[in-house]
Amino acid sequence: MLDDQHTVYLWQGWWPVGSYDSENVHTGSATARFNMDRRCAMETVLHYCKVKNPSDPPPAYLVCAGVEPKRFTALFPYWNVDTIVRDIASEEGKPESYQENLQDVLQRLTQTRYSLARLQERPLPEGVDPLKLEAYLDDEEFQDILEMDREEFYQLPAWKQKVEKQRVGLF
Numbered sequence: 001m002l003d004d005q006h007t008v009y010l011w012q013g014w015w016p017v018g019s020y021d022s023e024n025v026h027t028g029s030a031t032a033r034f035n036m037d038r039r040c041a042m043e044t045v046l047h048y049c050k051v052k053n054p055s056d057p058p059p060a061y062l063v064c065a066g067v068e069p070k071r072f073t074a075l076f077p078y079w080n081v082d083t084i085v086r087d088i089a090s091e092e093g094k095p096e097s098y099q100e101n102l103q104d105v106l107q108r109l110t111q112t113r114y115s116l117a118r119l120q121e122r123p124l125p126e127g128v129d130p131l132k133l134e135a136y137l138d139d140e141e142f143q144d145i146l147e148m149d150r151e152e153f154y155q156l157p158a159w160k161q162k163v164e165k166q167r168v169g170l171f
Contacts, residue, residue, distance in 0.1 A: 001045050002075065003052075008060040009072055010045045010102055012038065014085050032129045035109060039127065042106040060102040064089050069097040113138050116145055120169050133170040134161075145170075 002009045015034065042062070049057035063072050066086035073079040089098070109127035114136045124130055134142065134153065143149055145168045153161060165171055 001041075001048065002072070003048075003058070004075055006058060007071075008045055008049055008052075008058050008102075009099075010041055010060065010062050011068070011072075012041075012062060012064050014065045014088050029131070032131065035127045035129075039106065039109050042102055042109070045102060046106065061099040062102050062105050063099050064094050066090075067094045067096055067098040069099045072099070112136065116141060116169070134165055 002011065045060050046057075049060050052058060063069060066081060066089040068079075068081075105126075108125070111125065111127065112135075114125060114128070116137060118125065119128070119133045119136055124133075128136060134146065137145065139150065142153075146153055146164055153164065156164070162171075
């Protein structure tokens with residue numbers, strides 16, 4: 001977090017390119033943990049802004065490694081852009097000089113409901129835990145798709161839950 005007295009920035013690092021030999025690249029657990037850390041950092045920054053000036057909190061922005069805006073990098077006496085990191089950010093769809101309103105990003109990360117069709121698309125929405133896709137369905141769609149309510153589903157053994165999720169394309 002960086003506060004320049006007018007604007008507060010949350011700088012986000014990058015997800016290193018890994019090898020598929022590495023377990024965390026394809027299990028989803030590392031992504032879920034990363035998103036939880038991001039959420040906590042964003043909540044902390046927004047709380048800081050409210051405490052700093054309750055009547056008129058300063059704007060808060062997310063900036064990402066490799067594509068930081070000039071206004072952010074100018075706050076440092078020396079700044080060197082890592083081209084590998086810039087390329088990773090670019091592959092993720094982040095434009096040069098990327099910054100986004102922190103509240104908007106947090107809202108996306110904390111969205112709790114998606115349609116089955118959206119949960120079957122890749123990439124998944126930001127913040128969605130790939131191991132718990134069924135949790136993002138609304139109650140009616142959950143019942144229609146899995147042919148049982150949440151309580152019944154979560155009382156099933158883990159292996160049976162996995163079979164049911166695979167049957168309906170939630171994996």
